[in-house]
Amino acid sequence: MKNLQKLLSHSLLLITLMFTTSFAANAGLINIKHDIIGDFYGKMGSIEVQIDDSLLNTGLLYKSFGDQITLVNISLFGLFSSVGEFDISFFDVGIDSDNIYAGIEFFEFDANDVGFGADTWNYYMIFDAFTFGSLEIFDLNNDFIAFDTFSLSAAQVVPAPSTLVLLMLGMGGLMLRRKRII
Structure with missing residues (x-):
């Protein structure tokens, strides 16, 4: 179960980083x-x-x-x-x-x-x-x-900046912080 949570956590982090870079390029x-x-x-x-x-x-x-x-x-x-x-x-x-x-x-x-x-x-x-x-x-x-x-x-x-970019950066930061606590 812990490995599944870890996999899910890493997947969400990667998706978050992917979206922030693509939206940051098109902030506009x-x-x-x-x-x-x-x-x-x-x-x-x-x-x-x-x-x-x-x-x-x-x-x-x-x-x-x-x-x-x-x-x-x-x-x-x-x-x-x-x-x-x-x-x-x-x-x-x-x-x-x-x-x-x-x-x-x-x-x-x-x-x-x-x-x-x-x-x-x-x-x-x-x-x-x-x-x-x-x-x-x-x-x-x-x-x-x-x-x-x-x-x-x-x-x-x-x-x-796009609101979505800020949201994604915030989620990524929370996930990194949570990872350090666990």
């Missing part, structure tokens, strides 16, 4: 993140998008032209799109896939914060790396609340 997602730094408000939040690495070195990518660019999160003044605190009516982004370390070259964002009743605000942002970025905030009656110009910090480019 790259996250690009910037801090949003206002001229008046200082650090206002951040923006993070994700592209598939198959799009690298294909020139300019724009979400509005059908390129696969996903908004992972945009945060402004403590509100986060990733947890549904924004009702996004429009989002577009442009990235030069020949130089992703330059980061986002263009983005436009139009959204309302949600769940604040009469204090719901509309945020409109537009950014162009060659000119400037601006943020305009209005209330629901379209009355002006605030304005700021902003820039983006240097891009943080991170390959996003």
Whole structure:
């Protein structure tokens, strides 16, 4: 019985290693993140998008032209799109896939914060790396609340590993640890 467990344990370890190497080669997602730094408000939040690495070195990518660019999160003044605190009516982004370390070259964002009743605000942002970025905030009656110009910090480019790869690595580590205990 102990030999059968040992055989099964070694087989699972080999299968785990096989899957992690094959999925790691095809991980394929790259996250690009910037801090949003206002001229008046200082650090206002951040923006993070994700592209598939198959799009690298294909020139300019724009979400509005059908390129696969996903908004992972945009945060402004403590509100986060990733947890549904924004009702996004429009989002577009442009990235030069020949130089992703330059980061986002263009983005436009139009959204309302949600769940604040009469204090719901509309945020409109537009950014162009060659000119400037601006943020305009209005209330629901379209009355002006605030304005700021902003820039983006240097891009943080991170390959996003596959969840399955992380799971397989974790299982392999647990199996090795268990083997050492027995």
